[in-house]
Amino acid sequence: MRSITLIILLLAGSLNLIAQTENAHGHPHRHIEFPDVPDYLTVVCDLHQHTVFSDGNVWPTIRVEEALRDGIDAISLTEHLEYQPHGKDIPHPDRNRSFEIVKKFANANDILIIHGAEITRRMPPGHCNAIFIEDANKLLVDDSLEVFRAAKAQNAFVFWNHPNWTSQRPDGISRLTPFHKKLISDNLLHGIEVVNEHTYSAEALQIALENDLTIMGTSDIHGLIDWDYQVQDGTGHRPVTLVFATDRSESAVKEALLARRTAVWFNNTLIGKEENLLPLLHSCLKLQEATYQTDKTVADVTIENRSDADLILENLSPYTLHRHANLVTLKAHEKTTLEVKTVDLKDTFNLKFRVLNAIIAPNEHPVVTFPVEME
Amino acid sequence: MRSITLIILLLAGSLNLIAQTENAHGHPHRHIEFPDVPDYLTVVCDLHQHTVFSDGNVWPTIRVEEALRDGIDAISLTEHLEYQPHGKDIPHPDRNRSFEIVKKFANANDILIIHGAEITRRMPPGHCNAIFIEDANKLLVDDSLEVFRAAKAQNAFVFWNHPNWTSQRPDGISRLTPFHKKLISDNLLHGIEVVNEHTYSAEALQIALENDLTIMGTSDIHGLIDWDYQVQDGTGHRPVTLVFATDRSESAVKEALLARRTAVWFNNTLIGKEENLLPLLHSCLKLQEATYQTDKTVADVTIENRSDADLILENLSPYTLHRHANLVTLKAHEKTTLEVKTVDLKDTFNLKFRVLNAIIAPNEHPVVTFPVEME
């Protein structure tokens, strides 16, 4: 019986539903949390999602509430323009409808809701999302090239979805076609999903790096986030794109996407260009304390991991550790003390690690160096 | 990207979605489990639910999957006939649509999906569910009495929803009106919700007992079961009606509802008529072992609680216990050994308990007696 009242409140544009539910059921432990980087805010985005207005199974408001529970800063409901399996029941001619239902929640809940739509074609070009659009209806264009031009006419940011999708690529290998090359050279395609739902494509990452495309990761959720990922106990999370933006606004997120300043957070793995991952990793890892043990040359160095990632490090320092082998896991949001055997007393020294669950190119990991000043 | 395939399978009437998801994510620990009683099967029912086809927030298939995850045997999607807040987007004239979408899953998943609808009126009579109907459209009748006659014409089982709803009863007190009395005397109303969502009405229980109405409990879910109840960690559950039926079929469930053979399972509390609760409690509690400690007159009596309820018992036996005070909690699905001080050695004796979280009338609890035969 509750919902009748709530729906009335919703129709009145009230923020009560979301706010109330967040207060009552809020699971801060499932919030996705990464620190800001020196010059930018780290904005958590899931820019590929579906509702009953295409082939998803929930009303659009559920996507807002899922995002609030997960601590997502920006979402986009990217309904298929051409694929409408619920059309018998929801014969909506207006492709903007999903966005319109939820946009009233944006200010009330301090969440960015970005207008988007999914261009849904056979390969090539396969599926692509156009976001930051003004009118999805104007993207109902038959010609596969013209639709991208129509998106550009709206100043959309466009990215290629699941280039590894085995329904369109039976070998799961992402490959550029001449059509994609033309889209890129005409500045009609700006990004590529390196991660979609539960999949990762090393080949898509290579394409992104070689063609300077924005590295994207999305949930592409159709059902419930709670069922597809182990969010309830905090052990799992949906894939998201971390966008390094000058502020937490639509325009800043768009600028950052166009400037390729992103990283993907997927299944305890960070994926991005070295220039984006290094500042993020240095912000995640914070030196807390460094003191020598009394009368010994073993240095207790405490590092705080201020991120959601359990960071798996390979020790590349010239020093061995007293309590760890060469592989060290720094647990998310915990402090870990390394006992560094520096052999003689030093005023300063460097610790150096390869971060094995961060990826800057296929099979390539970033290396972080910490100067340690002893107290 | 997954869902496109899945939806296609769904449209083909396939059971793949549900079966697959159940296999992959199955949480048997959230299954609601009570034993059968001597003459009947215990059929777990949630007969009051909503989807996007009235004021709920999910596509009907989600309700089936929630039920499978919760181990529910029978559900009904009881959309409001007169209240259609999503009507702008889902202008469906056919009030049977929600049922039609999910009925194909019934056989595939061994779940009963009972056709129902919610008659949605001001008080009196307030809201009532008609279930086991044939055509919901025929219940679109203006007159508040005629609609009940239309339900009867379809041989529906009809129950009064949330008589304690504070939007219609600002004091939260369930009260029969002359209109309800007429419905009862004309055999147009058969049951009453003693539990709706998170509420319990002692007054509704009194009305049920005085007027021989079937005691009902429902989730009346509009959002997500996972968010409204603590199901993920197994510490919470939606309210359900346990129906004691001759078999697990629609006709048997209907027969049992009309015969008033139900109990409500709500918030670790069982509610029902004594004649229904006593057999259930005796089936829940199974004597496992009874032996005297060596050279002592203290009997170790092990009782298995084969139900989801943590049963809170008050010891009414003439014997005190060696490890418990007079309040004994038998944890759900665990064995508990009571050490009974019988003072002298006995071949047989009786244990007697008042079950404090079982209710047979307002402020009245059933008393169970166990004959113990010593080994």
Next chain:
Amino acid sequence: MRSITLIILLLAGSLNLIAQTENAHGHPHRHIEFPDVPDYLTVVCDLHQHTVFSDGNVWPTIRVEEALRDGIDAISLTEHLEYQPHGKDIPHPDRNRSFEIVKKFANANDILIIHGAEITRRMPPGHCNAIFIEDANKLLVDDSLEVFRAAKAQNAFVFWNHPNWTSQRPDGISRLTPFHKKLISDNLLHGIEVVNEHTYSAEALQIALENDLTIMGTSDIHGLIDWDYQVQDGTGHRPVTLVFATDRSESAVKEALLARRTAVWFNNTLIGKEENLLPLLHSCLKLQEATYQTDKTVADVTIENRSDADLILENLSPYTLHRHANLVTLKAHEKTTLEVKTVDLKDTFNLKFRVLNAIIAPNEHPVVTFPVEME
């Protein structure tokens, strides 16, 4: 290798072992926590424990660390005077040795360590603890009555251990003998264990009430607290005596014990005289907020349970509740909102509950009344 250093620190009287360990491994969730009462501090005591110096299995320092982990304020290592199964290896003639080893930790760790010993005889009188003694060796007296006089000569507080022990009472029924009556009338016996380890004796409670003996509960630990009780996950706890003392000192604890101001905390049950339990329960339960729901006569009354006990309440108020049946569980250290149906708007009203897991006499529970002032 660590321990050599630690032991050296220990021998030097350092508090490093305990403090360090508490910092490193501290499990505040296993701390036993009850609020103070209006006129007294609530001091948590476990006054019956064993070590390798009688028939226990640990060195005395382990008992101090267990106590610190459990948040115990006062302990006593009450070695059996007459029963020395480790005598072959520890042929200690000095019965004060166990106390001497740990007493240095008292100030360092802000814990009271009370000198005690267990008088270990056949029934009658069975086993009794003498605590607040000065010299245990002087209690090595053959005559069963003289030993109590020797304890009195040291101004000891003396209590009867496990009067329900089935090795001495094969029926598990605590019974006074003429010998015990003499001890009481001569003021040689002051208290009685109503709870020992995993056992509770309703008959001992009756004896305490009829003879004005102090109600005691102890772990009587021989092995490890962590293994005998489910302390690690916070779901279990050792039995303790809550002593209501004017301050947190040995003399105040002794005064309170002699004045019978105690309650026992055992297996989620509180046991004590009504005059001691009522102030404790009123301190545990704190009214937080009371407001009427908008346009309704349903009062939201929020009660905080500031204790470790999940309090199981029977509603004796004249009002029914909107979200609970007549049994209400207030979870430990949580706030619970009751929705009280007062039928009309009231400025003030009373809530009244029987606390079913509190015991003031066999089968008798205290009743608490809350005056509620509406905001």
Next chain:
Amino acid sequence: MRSITLIILLLAGSLNLIAQTENAHGHPHRHIEFPDVPDYLTVVCDLHQHTVFSDGNVWPTIRVEEALRDGIDAISLTEHLEYQPHGKDIPHPDRNRSFEIVKKFANANDILIIHGAEITRRMPPGHCNAIFIEDANKLLVDDSLEVFRAAKAQNAFVFWNHPNWTSQRPDGISRLTPFHKKLISDNLLHGIEVVNEHTYSAEALQIALENDLTIMGTSDIHGLIDWDYQVQDGTGHRPVTLVFATDRSESAVKEALLARRTAVWFNNTLIGKEENLLPLLHSCLKLQEATYQTDKTVADVTIENRSDADLILENLSPYTLHRHANLVTLKAHEKTTLEVKTVDLKDTFNLKFRVLNAIIAPNEHPVVTFPVEME
């Protein structure tokens, strides 16, 4: 009161204490479990422990019960011969006493209890354990070399304890001295602790490999296993030596130790010679299923990890994976399905992984290759 009975049973040589406790409190989830290897049983050993008979804090029986709870197959209570801080209370001249107290539990509980003692000297040689000895008293020899000869006279297996101990090595670096070289060349020293308590020594591993010493890991427990390691929730474990023996007997364990067939299990890391780790890893990882996805060239390959280790693998195969980056974690005792993109359909192919949390030399990891036959 319980323990008096129990101790009596213990003194009678009964197995009741251990068996009972294991039944009542058994935590199989804390059992350390690794599979056997092709030619040998994997015997779990903790061969360096202390009790009140040197500088530990528990009676010897506690060590047996800890071992049973942890699923340890063989233990040794290696009391310091020369360091007796409890000597004031336990003035035992017989250095075999600790062993004698527990040896009666060996058969009853199907656990191997190996007679041992710790030779406790300044560096060099520091501390060494002699196990499989006959009479510890005969090792009370002043001369630091003669004591090793006395151990050899008893056919002991001797290993160097914590060569990295910062009390004896302030830089924490394990280094061989001429004294150690002599011990090794005279066959008086057979093994070396690469892991002691919470420490790991890369330098000790190097010494072991260069001098063909047996690689050992021990808890060196003085307090409680439950407090020093996170065993209760199954997330932590004591360090142990896995011994690959022809059967589960003292003689077979000794033969295996002398033959250097060991691996150390420490803090989710396996350490050992390649010839010992490779068979273990191949036994841990079992290919379960391998099928191509319908109409695709993506192979679903399911691998079961039958060990306690969360194995962290680096993919060295020529194929990329559809759901993982190049780092794959196979959770302990779980099955993981890898989706291998083989590009074309193959009848057979190889998967190849570097196991990053297994160590065969400082900074060197074993590589395992799986031939996959498609079904």
